[in-house]
Amino acid sequence: MTHIIELQHVWKRYDTGGEVVEALKDVDFYADPGEFVSVMGPSGSGKSTMLNVLGLLDTPTEGTVLLDGKDVTDLTDQEMTTQRKQFIGFIFQSFHLIPTLSALENVEVPTLFGEDPTARERATDLLERVGLGDRLHYRPDQLSGGQKQRVAVARALVNEPRILLADEPTGNLDRKTGRSVLDLFDEIRREDDVAVIAVTHDPQLGEYADRTVQLVDGRIQ
Ligand SMILES: Nc1ncnc2c1ncn2[C@@H]1O[C@H](COP(=O)(O)OP(=O)(O)OP(=O)(O)O)[C@@H](O)[C@H]1O
Numbered sequence: 001m002t003h004i005i006e007l008q009h010v011w012k013r014y015d016t017g018g019e020v021v022e023a024l025k026d027v028d029f030y031a032d033p034g035e036f037v038s039v040m041g042p043s044g045s046g047k048s049t050m051l052n053v054l055g056l057l058d059t060p061t062e063g064t065v066l067l068d069g070k071d072v073t074d075l076t077d078q079e080m081t082t083q084r085k086q087f088i089g090f091i092f093q094s095f096h097l098i099p100t101l102s103a104l105e106n107v108e109v110p111t112l113f114g115e116d117p118t119a120r121e122r123a124t125d126l127l128e129r130v131g132l133g134d135r136l137h138y139r140p141d142q143l144s145g146g147q148k149q150r151v152a153v154a155r156a157l158v159n160e161p162r163i164l165l166a167d168e169p170t171g172n173l174d175r176k177t178g179r180s181v182l183d184l185f186d187e188i189r190r191e192d193d194v195a196v197i198a199v200t201h202d203p204q205l206g207e208y209a210d211r212t213v214q215l216v217d218g219r220i221q
């Protein structure tokens, strides 16, 4: 089976004018369709950096990124955006919702340039699945932290991605709400064969994962 996403010998160096930080050191990583992989590690160990490279939001300093078996390391920004839209849903560590838009409009944002007539239906359905059917027209400042998190989850799924990347998806949620988000992840990976890769400190999330990868000081252990 072709891995849906793979990193081969990935290094990421940040040059902050004088001091070079090595955020990722020779990282090899993959995920298969339908697999749930959790990434754990201390603060500053490179988890968000790795997720950004997997999400084609950042490019490695050295090494190769393969998406569905194709080398995407040297694509142009525009080609990366196309691939990202087609393959990847991203849930950020902070939610990145647009404050002036309603929950429903926020979920529709990734579809806006596609002129897809079923987008509103999918957005509504996803908000119902995350338990926000009665909050469709609320703005982010009218939602609780956990509700904003769930809007971000729905938005990440609206283009039916093959890979879902999540940075601390349950970090702001109580145990019960966290579990409902994890149940939703479990459902989409089983029913839609989506690969879920989640960065976390949450032991509850670890229980849902097929496999846990430890990152320490930029290296996979
Ligand atoms: N844009 C940047 N410029 C310079 N250094 C950076 C940059 N982004 C991250 N780093 C450094 O790279 C290292 C890894 O950062 P990263 O954000 O990936 O950690 P993390 O594991 O996600 O941490 P946390 O659990 O606190 O979110 C850190 O030492 C950080 O200071």
Ligand SMILES: [Mg+2]
Pocket: 047, 048, 049, 093, 167
């Ligand atoms: Mg982080």
